[in-house]
Amino acid sequence: MTKDTPTILKKIIDRKFEEISQRKKNISERDFEQEFDRYAPPRGFAEAMKNKVAAGHSAVIAEVKKASPSKGVLRENFVPQQIAESYQKGGAACLSVLTDRDFFQGHEDYLIQIRESVELPVIRKDFLVDSYQIAEAKAIGADCVLLIVAALDDAKLKDLHAQATEYGMDVLIEVHDKAEMESALKVDNFLIGVNNRNLHTFDVSLQTTIDLKSMLPSDRMFVTESGIITPQDVALMRQHDVNAFLVGEAFMRADEPGEKLAELFGAN
Numbered sequence: 001m002t003k004d005t006p007t008i009l010k011k012i013i014d015r016k017f018e019e020i021s022q023r024k025k026n027i028s029e030r031d032f033e034q035e036f037d038r039y040a041p042p043r044g045f046a047e048a049m050k051n052k053v054a055a056g057h058s059a060v061i062a063e064v065k066k067a068s069p070s071k072g073v074l075r076e077n078f079v080p081q082q083i084a085e086s087y088q089k090g091g092a093a094c095l096s097v098l099t100d101r102d103f104f105q106g107h108e109d110y111l112i113q114i115r116e117s118v119e120l121p122v123i124r125k126d127f128l129v130d131s132y133q134i135a136e137a138k139a140i141g142a143d144c145v146l147l148i149v150a151a152l153d154d155a156k157l158k159d160l161h162a163q164a165t166e167y168g169m170d171v172l173i174e175v176h177d178k179a180e181m182e183s184a185l186k187v188d189n190f191l192i193g194v195n196n197r198n199l200h201t202f203d204v205s206l207q208t209t210i211d212l213k214s215m216l217p218s219d220r221m222f223v224t225e226s227g228i229i230t231p232q233d234v235a236l237m238r239q240h241d242v243n244a245f246l247v248g249e250a251f252m253r254a255d256e257p258g259e260k261l262a263e264l265f266g267a268n
């Protein structure tokens with residue numbers, strides 16, 4: 001890959017800006033504001049994570065994701081509410097719902113449906129780069145939003161974080177390397193996710209978590225994200241004192257996603 005080759009992340013973000021400008025023609029940020037109370041009150045996402053850990057369990061964010069750019073379709077039999085109910089039974093702390101349509105075959109409606117069918121807090125998983133999308137997340141009932149440092153400069157990260165917080169949502173700030181971790185730590189936020197997948201190349205290595213773990217002050221929660229597939233992966237993360245996880249693929253490929261969750265994490 002040369003310096004000028006557009007990375008996967010860059011392609012996704014270019015498309016996001018197009019999507020946002022199209023959506024703005026139909027619905028304004030003001031329109032979203034009218035909807036803010038529809039799904040109130042927000043469910044404490046960070047609180048649910050903390051409670052699991054305080055009770056001596058792993059805190060698992062279980063992801064509802066039909067497809068990904070690197071793996072294609074992960075699950076043919078995709079019924080969002082069924083998956084969410086299965087996760088709730090299996091002991092998930094929180095749910096993650098992909099809303100990106102073009103690359104992950106997600107939808108905002110999945111988040112709405114899921115939040116109506118379970119009691120768990122839900123994060124809107126998307127590539128959020130504009131205040132419009134934060135307002136949209138609030139309007140569809142998201143309890144938390146993902147902010148990806150690789151997609152934002154420091155000023156934008158700070159602004160979107162402030163906006164989400166003002167709306168009463170929690171934030172998961174995602175990083176992949178030391179420089180991004182430094183940016184993330186400039187923001188006063190509890191949940192810091194380390195994505196083991198490089199969003200430019202989509203290569204995955206759990207070593208990313210191991211390398212960045214010591215940078216996080218103990219008053220924050222470290223969430224390891226992506227590439228957790230086997231009991232050995234879980235054991236390796238626990239050896240490094242990581243007890244919060246974000247898992248998608250391993251669950252989505254299982255017939256009963258929640259049973260797979262209980263099998264991978266239940267022993268603890």
Ligand SMILES: O=P(O)(O)OC[C@@H](O)[C@@H](O)c1c[nH]c2ccccc12
Pocket residue numbers: 063065125126127148174195225226227228246247248249250
């Ligand atoms: O399916 P996996 O490898 O268990 O990964 C889940 C989650 O971490 C991954 O979907 C993810 C992490 N950060 C993202 C940002 C955008 C889209 C997706 C993601």
